[in-house]
Amino acid sequence: MKISLKNVGYEYPTFENNKNGIQNISLEINSHKRIGIVGHTGSGKSTLLKLIKGLLKTQTGEINIDGKIEDIGYIFQYPEHQIFETTIFKDISYGLKKLKLNEKEILKRVEKVMELVGLNKDYLHRSTLNLSGGEKRRVALAGVLIMQPQLLLLDEATVGLDPEGKKQLFKILLAWQKEENRSFLFITHDMNDILEYAEEVIVMDKGKLLYHTSPSTLFEEYSDKLESLGLELPECISFLNKLNKNLKEPIKIQGIMKEENILKVIENRIKRTVTN
Template sequence: MEGDDSLTVVYQLNNVTVKYADRAALNNVSCTIQEGKWISVIGQTGAGKSTFAKVLKGLILTIDGEYWINQQPAHRDAKGQLKVVPEIGYVFQYPEHQLFETTVYKELAFTPRLQGYSQQEIEILIETILAQVGLSEEIVTSVPFQLSGGQKRRVAIASVLMMNPKLLILDEPTAGLDPASRDAMLRLLKKWQQQENRTVLYLSHQMNDVAEYSDEVIVFQAGRLMGHMDTNALFLDNAPLLEQLGLSLPEPVQLLKLIEELSGQKIEVPSCREQDIFEKVWQIKHARSF
């Protein structure tokens, strides 16, 4: 997809290949990630999603190709290996497994203390971040391992947000959560992303969530980048691509396609988001029957 030149290109991969033994986990991938967008990454298991995200974070030391950050080559060590990019936050699947401190306060204060923040600055930051992830301040004295599963997840994500990352990578962060908890978590993260025009890279198998929260979608298959486009363009106009890759349409879009088939007409909707589609379907339902 051609980007808008008025937006700052923050991260850029040029012809990047990553090999594990004889297998190419990424194969000649070129891609740009722009500021202020929620960009989802989709594909079957083993398509290259996590490898792509780890390259951006600098967790894969050796790559073929170029990696640029803010129009400068990504930092490498004396051996030419990529260094970890500190301004990128990375939330793994089951991030609560990364908790290690004895209280929530110590967990959240760990990174800013290393970065030289004062006690007062840390306390203000913790108060702000806890509110952003939907936790009360009283939780700071709790032992992380004694919290509920949902609370642990939020504390772990809060510890990453304490870094105030310029790019936040979310690798299936709602894995194992029930639908209500998943929706609540994603709404909080979307609000955080929009507040200061931050950038999110969201790896997911949940097409409904991808359609609901994304500005753009990157599609991988067998290590190859198959598309990078506007979310509405992908789900409303490129169903054959998804079918070719064995990926399903979001359920609201499936409903829309069914109504189009039954009515024999193309139905224009503002977006692929659930509310926009359901409102249009509701209008049609009251206008005619099939």
């Protein structure tokens, strides 16, 4: 599913938290991509996702979707905003009602998506009122994935998750994406998520699109700008930048910029220096 935005703008009413929305956004979102979206609070990240999903109506410009809006799934920041049925089975299967499937097919689909998000069959008839934060996130995700979207939009879905919970969430998303070469866009305040999971990154600032590039290019060329926006760099990038300021020959990272690659290059430089 490909999406094109051309000069898209949206402004909230002045009484609505003084949000400024977004202004004159133009970008292309290609199929089979993992795209992270970052920016300070109020920069327009959530507004952008809501416009793509159709939760907000475009005021200026146009959004063209190569597919159906129903093929776009949306995960809210707080799973409580998506869970409303009394049992996990009822909540996950709710969207299937309009498909007129028989009970056997519904159960099959529910069990399959529960397995994908890491919930065993014992959860089927459990109450939705007695779940941990991580379990709520999995149920909310399952309720969206069961509709078999081609594009998934996640509005700060990792908020409240501990490092292991976040790791498991992205493991689920990567497995889901790989199954049929799907795409997902995720908003995050953790730049380590961008470094680890994103193939492309969109940077928003005051309602405008600042950058749309690869994580490697972003951190190599725009680290100073990111810090000026109050965006904390990944720990390994911050370390590399500080190290390079004290080296006559700065360390360059070839290929994909990942923490393990950066540490390996630094290790090799140290070995070479010691040998010489």
